[in-house]
Amino acid sequence: MNQDATRYFYQPVLIFLGAVSLVLTAYVTWLTLNDLSLMKPQAQKFVGLDNYWRLLTDARGLGALWRTALFTIAVTTIEILLGLAIVLYLDREFKGRRLVRALLLVPIIMTPVVVGLTWRFMFDPSTGMVNYVLSLLGQDRPMDWLGNPAIALFAVMIADIWQWTPFVALLTLAALEALPTDPLDAARVDGAKEWQVTFYVLLPMLKRALLIVALIRAIDSVKAFDLFYIMTRGGPALSTETLNLYGYIAAFTNFDVSYAMTIALVLTVVTNIALLAVYGVMFPARNEARA
Amino acid sequence: MDRRHFLTLTTALAATGVIGQPLTARAAQPYAGQRVSVLLEGHPTSDAIQKLLPEFKELTGIDVELEIIPEQDITAKMLLEFSSKSGRYDIVQNNIIYIKGFADAGYIVPLDDLLKANPDHYDKADFVPGYIDTAMSDGKLYGLPVYGESTFLMYRKDLFEQHGIAVPKSFDDIEAAAKTISEKTNKEIAGITMRGQQGIQGVYVWAAYLWGMGGSFLDEAGKSALGTPEAAKALEAFARVLRDYGPVGVANFGWEENRLLFQQGKAAMTLDATVNGAYNEDPAASTIVGKVGYVPVPMQADKPKGGSSSLAVHCMFVSADSQVKDAAAVFASWATAKAQQIKSVKSDPNSGVTSLGAMADEEFVKRYGAFKDAMLQAIGQGNPQYLPTVPQANEIINNTGIAVSKALAGTATAAEALKEADAANQAALSK
Amino acid sequence: MKRALFWIGLLALLVLVLFPIYWVVATSLKTVKDAFAQPPVFLFEPTFANYAKVLQNSVFLRGFFNSLLVSITASVIAVAVGALAAYGLVQQNAGKRRAHEKFILGLRIAPALIFVVPTYYLAVRVGMLNSHALLIAVYAFVNIPFAISMMITFFEDIPHELRDAARVDGAKEFRIFWSVILPLARGGLVATLILCVLFTWNEFFIALVLSGRDTQTLPVTITSFLTFQGIEWGPLTAAATLIMLPMVVLGLLVQGNVVRGMTLGSVKG
Incomplete structure (x- = not known):
């Protein structure tokens, strides 16, 4: 009897969440099968899969997809590598360890809009600190970080990497501390050198944690919006327009609601596939153990 | 009820003591107690109107609920409201380029009859003719101009004199002058600065080159015309002069960045909105007060399709779903009337007044005299079709902005970039 | 060396x-x-001239108030609902739980664009635009799945025996939840609440589209600094500092839990 009562704790919530998302998904899907522009709402008409075909042949949309992929892969990889390096570096006893951890947390909890503004400020071609530091190092010609289409995407990447590498580091550090130390000690006793212990014992043990954090970062990067909106708004020459930004522009500049929803739906499907992968990695053992 | 009867009635009521307020105030308050919801752009005129609201309330008894949001977001906001027939706003403000689309969609109503019924503040003859004439569609008046501006070329008289350069009369002159300044000052001072940011910013200024060199956005049949050699030539010239003699970072310059750089004396020329004159001549913010010359945007074509000076007029429209259209019309005509515009010049940096009376006012002449004549000349030559006025205008500007940005960045040639934009615009137009 | x-x-x-x-x-x-x-x-x-300027700006102050009101209210709702649901879920068998958790995670993953536009339409129709209730409802909605996932991890740490003992004593399920389990998970509740506030305070996209004049939150307010008066870096950096400062303080208060929370997926939209 009582066992059943626990159902009422979560079922209404889940049913409500489920119903809302079902209705929304159905409505959005319906929109993508129509041609609805806010400029002419009366002229809504059913067009079948046209919007999807349009996306497949839209050079701008495909470009945005490619940049989204490039951005996601690049920042995820770099953040993992840098984060891991930091962890290995910090994995020892030293005074102020707790303080260092607290400081590493600051970029993570900073408002992303403020992060975008900060880096826009740092990257200002004439008064920014980045170019000033470069000029001290002998780079005379100021770099136009956000105005040069060849490097603008990388400038946004730098901001993203700055904000999220500490996250990777802290998460990995937490995982590292939860690991048993026996295998490491055993390897050391067996005469393995410190780098061998790191590569052959430690890293394999951290693999699952790294995979999880990589997937989390990848999912967030696919959806990245704030930094792009604040730093470049997709320019110059479309060089920083990602799929999410393109969807936003389609909806709120071109008022092409149907096409915007098509982009959003495709993005959702992509991220959901990635999510299922995360889930598979994240929770397999624990749940089976309790069954 | 006509006015005279209304007066008699209120007199009678006042006599019986029903109405305690003074007769004059009461007489002009047929809509007292109604509430008008207004959506305005973030702009000095909106700030000025906001400050004057208590006066309006006292005068008419109408409550005004004012919402001010950035210009770039305003169109999306009002479209969503319009399309869902929410009636959320009684008055909205936007550029004249939307009049046709809004009117055709039945979002906004003609004002002629409303103003005939409520003539107290409305004086057609006081509006700059070039402004009020563009607020029409199919012979009906849809908007009351709040602010307007055109574009002109601003150049540093002192630098031009120092280096012996004549006032530019063509785009070639501009390039030559930019080259001279840039070389003579060893790039310390940029030859020219203009907005290069992808989107409306870059397009707004490049359009001067487009029209000035004989191109146009659309042809006579309403088809996209960006694939023409004239357009390609115009984009090439624009991109070249900025790439070679423009400031660092110009590809991300919007209105502010461009204005600030010029104000700080770091560029010898800029082609931009007339309102920039107000900033150049403001001693509190500018290091170049009195050093700037103002001349019209050049025309450099045998058979131009339209003028190269913009005509950006922003009007108040009355929403078709409004339940208080009369009160809304009273507010719109009051807010754009001469008396309020004169006050706005005093309270805010507003050089974009639309009232001839306000322009002749002493305060206006004192503040903006340095460029008033050039501004009026530019307005006189202003091209109401400077930016496309079709319903798909936003999308066309977005597509064109990409082409401008690409050419400026050098990731595509002007002709290639425009060919893409041309195709995208044509697709949008034929939807 | x-x-x-x-x-x-x-x-x-x-x-x-x-x-x-x-x-x-x-x-x-x-x-x-x-x-x-x-x-x-x-x-x-x-x-402190820049701060004086920002703090005299009524738009900024209103943004601050809105951010405070919206993020706290939405978070309290999300945590209350989330705690209930999480408690129920923790008691289920593994298979059922796994399916539900997967669904919850799926909710968190959709880009905000997909629900923001339909929500806007709906809000306009029922006249809720420019009301705090709309923003609070939407943020509560996006925070609930996160709160559930987060609270599950805390409830799991509470030994099963406690609940079993209470049941033997004949306590009703809600009473067990309220007087036995919840007090034990107090730390978790606070941490979850703080994280919800942090996410909501920092969120930009939803606020950009769904906030009206009276409900604009700080991240949106600060972008209007960017476009109106030109980029005045002085006041802008002061505003930026004022926006991030409360979150940095809060975040440091729940340090360890920030990473734990973000691992469970961020609600950034």
């Missing part, structure tokens, strides 16, 4: 991480002249 190298490396890392933040805060305390001096000045007489 090796020790010294370690400290130098650590210092370099901290400079990389903290310098941009320091620079924004420093700029907010500078006069216009100092802010754009070339070469940059590191020693300067601090001025």
Whole structure:
């Protein structure tokens, strides 16, 4: 009897969440099968899969997809590598360890809009600190970080990497501390050198944690919006327009609601596939153990 | 009820003591107690109107609920409201380029009859003719101009004199002058600065080159015309002069960045909105007060399709779903009337007044005299079709902005970039 | 020697991480002249003029109030609902739970664009635009799945025996939840609440589309600083500092849980 009562704790919530998302998904899907522009709402008409075909042949949309992929892969990889390096570096006893951890947390909890503004400020071609530091190092010609289409995407990447590498580091550090130390000690006793212990014992043990954090970062990067909106708004020459930004522009500049929803739906499907992968990695053992 | 009867009635009521307020105030308050919801752009005129609201309330008894949001977001906001027939706003403000689309969609109503019924503040003859004439569609008046501006070329008289350069009369002159300044000052001072940011910013200024060199956005049949050699030539010239003699970072310059750089004396020329004159001549913010010359945007074509000076007029429209259209019309005509515009010049940096009376006012002449004549000349030559006025205008500007940005960045040639934009615009137009 | 190298490396890392933040805060305390001096000045007489300017700006103050109201209310709702649901879920068998958790995670993953536009339409129809209730409802909605996932991890740490003992005593399920389990998970509740506030406070996209004049939250407000008066870096950096400061303080209060929470997926939309 009582066992059943626990159902009422979560079922209404889940049913409500489920119903809302079902209705929304159905409505959005319906929109993508129509041609609805806010400029002419009366002229809504059913067009079948046209919007999807349009996306497949839209050079701008495909470009945005490619940049989204490039951005996601690049920042995820770099953040993992840098984060891991930091962890290995910090994995020892030293005074102020707790303080260092607290400081590493600051970029993570900073408002992303403020992060975008900060880096826009740092990257200002004439008064920014980045170019000033470069000029001290002998780079005379100021770099136009956000105005040069060849490097603008990388400038946004730098901001993203700055904000999220500490996250990777802290998460990995937490995982590292939860690991048993026996295998490491055993390897050391067996005469393995410190780098061998790191590569052959430690890293394999951290693999699952790294995979999880990589997937989390990848999912967030696919959806990245704030930094792009604040730093470049997709320019110059479309060089920083990602799929999410393109969807936003389609909806709120071109008022092409149907096409915007098509982009959003495709993005959702992509991220959901990635999510299922995360889930598979994240929770397999624990749940089976309790069954 | 006509006015005279209304007066008699209120007199009678006042006599019986029903109405305690003074007769004059009461007489002009047929809509007292109604509430008008207004959506305005973030702009000095909106700030000025906001400050004057208590006066309006006292005068008419109408409550005004004012919402001010950035210009770039305003169109999306009002479209969503319009399309869902929410009636959320009684008055909205936007550029004249939307009049046709809004009117055709039945979002906004003609004002002629409303103003005939409520003539107290409305004086057609006081509006700059070039402004009020563009607020029409199919012979009906849809908007009351709040602010307007055109574009002109601003150049540093002192630098031009120092280096012996004549006032530019063509785009070639501009390039030559930019080259001279840039070389003579060893790039310390940029030859020219203009907005290069992808989107409306870059397009707004490049359009001067487009029209000035004989191109146009659309042809006579309403088809996209960006694939023409004239357009390609115009984009090439624009991109070249900025790439070679423009400031660092110009590809991300919007209105502010461009204005600030010029104000700080770091560029010898800029082609931009007339309102920039107000900033150049403001001693509190500018290091170049009195050093700037103002001349019209050049025309450099045998058979131009339209003028190269913009005509950006922003009007108040009355929403078709409004339940208080009369009160809304009273507010719109009051807010754009001469008396309020004169006050706005005093309270805010507003050089974009639309009232001839306000322009002749002493305060206006004192503040903006340095460029008033050039501004009026530019307005006189202003091209109401400077930016496309079709319903798909936003999308066309977005597509064109990409082409401008690409050419400026050098990731595509002007002709290639425009060919893409041309195709995208044509697709949008034929939807 | 090796020790010294370690400290130098650590210092370099901290400079990389903290310098941009320091620079924004420093700029907010500078006069216009100092802010754009070339070469940059590191020693300067601090001025609070920029803060005075921002704090006199009624738009900013309203944004601050809105951010506070929306993020706290939405978070309280999300945590209350989330705690209930999480408690129920923790009692289920593994198979059922796994399916439900997967669904919850799926909810969190959709880009905000997909629900923001339909929500806007709906809000306009029922006349809820420009009302705090709309923003609160939407943020509560996006925070609930996160709160569930987060609270599950805390409830799991509570030994099953406690609940079983209470049941033997004949306590009703809600009573067990309320008087036995919830007090034990107090720390978790607070941490979850703080994280929800943090996410909501920082969120930009939803607020950009769904907030009206009276409900604009700070991240949206600050972008209007960007477009209206030109980029005045002084007041802008002061505003930026005021926006991030409360969150940095809150975040440091629940340090360990921030990473735990974000691992469970961020609600960034």
